[in-house]
Amino acid sequence: MTSPVPAVLTAVAARWDGPVAAAVDASPELTIARRCADLADLLATAASGTGRVAVVSGQLRGLTLSSVATLRESGVEVVGLADPDDDQDERRLWQLGVHSVVLADAASDVLVAALLAAASHGSLSGADSRSLTGASLGWVPQLFAEGATPHAAEPTRESASAVPGREVPGRVIVVWGPNGAPGRTAVAVNLAVELAMLDRHVVLVDADTYGGCVAQTLALLDEAPGVAAAARSADQGALDVALLSRLLLEVRPGLRVLTGIPKADRWPEVRGAALERVLQVCRAVADDVVVDVGFSLEDDEELSYDTQAPRRNQATLTALQSADAAVVVGGCDPISLQRLVRGLQELGTVRAPEPMVVVNRLRSGPIGSPPARLVADALARFAGVTDLHTVPDDPAAFDAAMLAGRALAEVAPHSPARRSIAQLAVRLDQLAPIEGSLRRTGAARPGAGGGGRRHTRRWGRTRG
Numbered sequence: 001m002t003s004p005v006p007a008v009l010t011a012v013a014a015r016w017d018g019p020v021a022a023a024v025d026a027s028p029e030l031t032i033a034r035r036c037a038d039l040a041d042l043l044a045t046a047a048s049g050t051g052r053v054a055v056v057s058g059q060l061r062g063l064t065l066s067s068v069a070t071l072r073e074s075g076v077e078v079v080g081l082a083d084p085d086d087d088q089d090e091r092r093l094w095q096l097g098v099h100s101v102v103l104a105d106a107a108s109d110v111l112v113a114a115l116l117a118a119a120s121h122g123s124l125s126g127a128d129s130r131s132l133t134g135a136s137l138g139w140v141p142q143l144f145a146e147g148a149t150p151h152a153a154e155p156t157r158e159s160a161s162a163v164p165g166r167e168v169p170g171r172v173i174v175v176w177g178p179n180g181a182p183g184r185t186a187v188a189v190n191l192a193v194e195l196a197m198l199d200r201h202v203v204l205v206d207a208d209t210y211g212g213c214v215a216q217t218l219a220l221l222d223e224a225p226g227v228a229a230a231a232r233s234a235d236q237g238a239l240d241v242a243l244l245s246r247l248l249l250e251v252r253p254g255l256r257v258l259t260g261i262p263k264a265d266r267w268p269e270v271r272g273a274a275l276e277r278v279l280q281v282c283r284a285v286a287d288d289v290v291v292d293v294g295f296s297l298e299d300d301e302e303l304s305y306d307t308q309a310p311r312r313n314q315a316t317l318t319a320l321q322s323a324d325a326a327v328v329v330g331g332c333d334p335i336s337l338q339r340l341v342r343g344l345q346e347l348g349t350v351r352a353p354e355p356m357v358v359v360n361r362l363r364s365g366p367i368g369s370p371p372a373r374l375v376a377d378a379l380a381r382f383a384g385v386t387d388l389h390t391v392p393d394d395p396a397a398f399d400a401a402m403l404a405g406r407a408l409a410e411v412a413p414h415s416p417a418r419r420s421i422a423q424l425a426v427r428l429d430q431l432a433p434i435e436g437s438l439r440r441t442g443a444a445r446p447g448a449g450g451g452g453r454r455h456t457r458r459w460g461r462t463r464g
């Protein structure tokens with residue numbers, strides 16, 4: 001249970017250590033749990049269950065987005081202490097995902113108020129959190145977009161994760177599917193192209209930590225820095241719109257690609273917390289962010305003794321958790337259908353939007369005729385799927401696309417598979433725009449809560 005008087009951990013520059021401790025000590029509403037020597041000490045103390053809120057210096061050696069996320073997973077919220085003489089310090093702290101930032105020379109009651117608000121962060125209602133304005137608490141939010149005006153926004157959970165420059169942040173559409181290469185990448189790539197052809201600005205992100213192949217599919221340089229570089233910058237609190245834009249490769253008007261890791265063994269470079277920030281910044285530059293992810297939903301934290309070690313499937317879980325829509329791709333033969341049924345059950349145990357199920361490579365060969373009805377009946381019976389989209393088996397079109405390194409729309413515009421994926425894009429285009437209040441980015445914690453699908457965004461909603 002949370003202590004009635006929140007316990008504070010500190011890890012701040014020597015210059016501010018005394019004043020911070022004195023401010024906390026003087027407050028009857030807070031107590032000091034430990035003055036940590038460094039980040040390792042802070043992480044270990046938090047992992048032991050000590051502390052409810054931490055105050056950290058922006059220059060704390062080794063502090064990254066991932067370490068802030070780790071602290072949060074240990075139940076410790078983080079308040080940043082920015083050096084008033086360093087303009088970049090405060091900006092970086094915001095970009096590391098801290099709950100709030102206080103200038104180190106602010107009055108002690110400002111720090112205490114920020115610590116108390118952070119300590120009750122999890123229990124704040126939306127209205128309460130909105131009332132915590134920058135003005136009333138002396139917080140100075142710095143959003144991550146290049147050129148964002150300091151002091152312009154209030155540090156509510158929503159506004160801190162939104163980006164200036166767009167009225168509505170773009171949507172994240174994750175394309176997931178079970179193992180057995182059912183066609184996740186094929187659907188993701190062509191869906192992204194079709195959405196771009198509907199005049200939407202699209203960013204396609206290859207976040208498959210088992211070895212993405214979006215770059216090869218579109219004949220792009222697979223040595224491009226891509227998602228690994230974006231995640232690294234995000235982890236260091238340096239990713240903004242300008243930097244992301246330099247990492248995106250434009251493949252056609254309206255479509256830019258963040259390529260994946262060129263070798264599967266580089267998966268530790270795409271950490272969950274960093275990818276969450278990458279997707280957040282992508283929302284700032286696109287109407288739709290289409291994400292190709294790996295197949296596994298296993299929570300590798302449970303398989304590891306070291307809970308701070310990178311987790312391979314965290315990228316997939318984080319993408320699904322951040323998503324506004326999930327397209328679930330399965331194959332049509334009996335083995336693939338069984339995997340799809342199990343995959344949908346598994347998906348129901350993690351945090352993800354209501355899935356839109358796509359059966360790919362539909363054909364009668366492995367299941368009999370008529371395949372569409374047989375597949376629909378099987379999925380209705382075993383997975384309760386009532387709204388199914390199918391993509392026909394179309395090797396001629398896909399082979400031609402692969403040979404040319406282009407999308408179906410470009411090399412086989414009249415092919416059955418292309419027509420089907422174009423219809424899928426139209427359905428997605430007609431979904432209501434994402435409202436800030438419905439988005440979960442920022443409020444969600446990796447692993448929090450677990451079980452059950454709590455997000456029931458429905459397919460087929462029309463733009464409101």
Ligand SMILES: Nc1ncnc2c1ncn2[C@@H]1O[C@H](COP(=O)(O)OP(=O)(O)OP(=O)(O)O)[C@@H](O)[C@H]1O
Pocket residue numbers: 177179180181182183184185186187208295360361362391392393394395396398399402417
């Ligand atoms: N509808 C289709 N008709 C014919 N071939 C298809 C179809 N969809 C995908 N393919 C082909 O199937 C192969 C596997 O597709 P893809 O790489 O998209 O699968 P994946 O699920 O992303 O696999 P991985 O697990 O390797 O990421 C590719 O050669 C692709 O061209």
Ligand SMILES: [Mg+2]
Pocket residue numbers: 184185186208212213292
């Ligand atoms: Mg793939």
